Amino acid sequence: MLTRMHARAAVQDLKNRTLAPLHGDIARLVYLSATRDYNSGKYYHDGLALRFTEEIANQALAQCHAESFQKVAEIPLRELVGQLQEYLESVCADEAIQTWLDLEPYRMLMPLTCDPLSAKLFCSNVMIALTILESRAKKQRKN
Amino acid sequence: MTQIIFPLAIGLLLLGVMLYWLLHGDTSRNFELSNARDALAHLRSDFLPSNIVDRIFDHDDFAFVLDEKEAGLLRLLQAERKTVATYWLRHTRRQTTLVMSLYLKSARQSARLSVALELQIALNYLLFLTACNSLQSLIWLRGPARARKIAQQTMAAATRFCTVSEKMLTLAEARYAGLAKMSGPERPVT
Numbered sequence: 001m002l003t004r005m006h007a008r009a010a011v012q013d014l015k016n017r018t019l020a021p022l023h024g025d026i027a028r029l030v031y032l033s034a035t036r037d038y039n040s041g042k043y044y045h046d047g048l049a050l051r052f053t054e055e056i057a058n059q060a061l062a063q064c065h066a067e068s069f070q071k072v073a074e075i076p077l078r079e080l081v082g083q084l085q086e087y088l089e090s091v092c093a094d095e096a097i098q099t100w101l102d103l104e105p106y107r108m109l110m111p112l113t114c115d116p117l118s119a120k121l122f123c124s125n126v127m128i129a130l131t132i133l134e135s136r137a138k139k140q141r142k143n
Numbered sequence: 144m145t146q147i148i149f150p151l152a153i154g155l156l157l158l159g160v161m162l163y164w165l166l167h168g169d170t171s172r173n174f175e176l177s178n179a180r181d182a183l184a185h186l187r188s189d190f191l192p193s194n195i196v197d198r199i200f201d202h203d204d205f206a207f208v209l210d211e212k213e214a215g216l217l218r219l220l221q222a223e224r225k226t227v228a229t230y231w232l233r234h235t236r237r238q239t240t241l242v243m244s245l246y247l248k249s250a251r252q253s254a255r256l257s258v259a260l261e262l263q264i265a266l267n268y269l270l271f272l273t274a275c276n277s278l279q280s281l282i283w284l285r286g287p288a289r290a291r292k293i294a295q296q297t298m299a300a301a302t303r304f305c306t307v308s309e310k311m312l313t314l315a316e317a318r319y320a321g322l323a324k325m326s327g328p329e330r331p332v333t
Contacts, residue, residue, distance in 0.1 A: 073195065073198075074194045074195065074198060076198075076201065076203055076204060076207070077203075077204040077207050077208065077220075078203070078204075078207040081207075115188060115189040115190075115192065115195075116189060116234070117189060117190060117192065117195055117196075117227075117230070117231055117234075118192065118195050120227050120230055121195055121198060121199060121227050124223045124224075124226070124227055127223070128208075128216075128219060128220055128223055131216060131219060132208070132211060132216060135211065135213055135215075135216060136211075
């Protein structure tokens, strides 16, 4: 009971302090997936682990990651293109589009627990969104 | 003395074999019931999320890509959506068939169901298969964007099949629990 209350508090803490300042769902998703160790699948966050415990921090991050992923998987393509453009512009747009298309790093954004259908639609949508952005960038360069 | 011991030994052996069959049969039936329950839960959670299915067949995405005025992009979207839609359809059908076969294997023997419930489950399964075949043809002929209505009907048919299967499984589990209680150590003395 106490653990569940702590887990809820940790989720709230993570949303308010860490995720709220990030701009856009894609940025949040990238951040959350980056807190995961790719070998063990466990999530780490020093600040959260210090305030709660390592296990509770892991649970809170996993929950927020799953929620964030589901949200992005369900957004319309128009919105996804907009959000992806915003995110990639915040890093380094032109190179990032090509790198994302070549290396497909978006496959690492999926949580372990996501259902296969959402995963398939997510990857397909991100790939289409990137191709749209690439096509727009080419048109811009021509003009 | 040996005249008594020999038939007694054979009798005990037969009793032991019968007891083994009874216990083993019950265990495997319980195992199959729990398999059916798992398959049903898997079908519901992984292949019937309405938000995701709505997205796959959403027309607005096609309208958005059409606005980009690039034939290649539209072709890409159509091909991608066709792949995802076919994946969803194939796995939903496979999972539904698995639930149906587990039902035929275990639950049907465990629960003496009413004819109405038996007909209901058969009819819903048939309706689901018909919807699946229509949807598959429509996806190939006209693309996922124009198959939204049939996709929703397929979803509805699969959901109805899940509801009836759930009812049937609950009945089978209740009956199994009753049987297990009766054959266990707390069997009431009559």
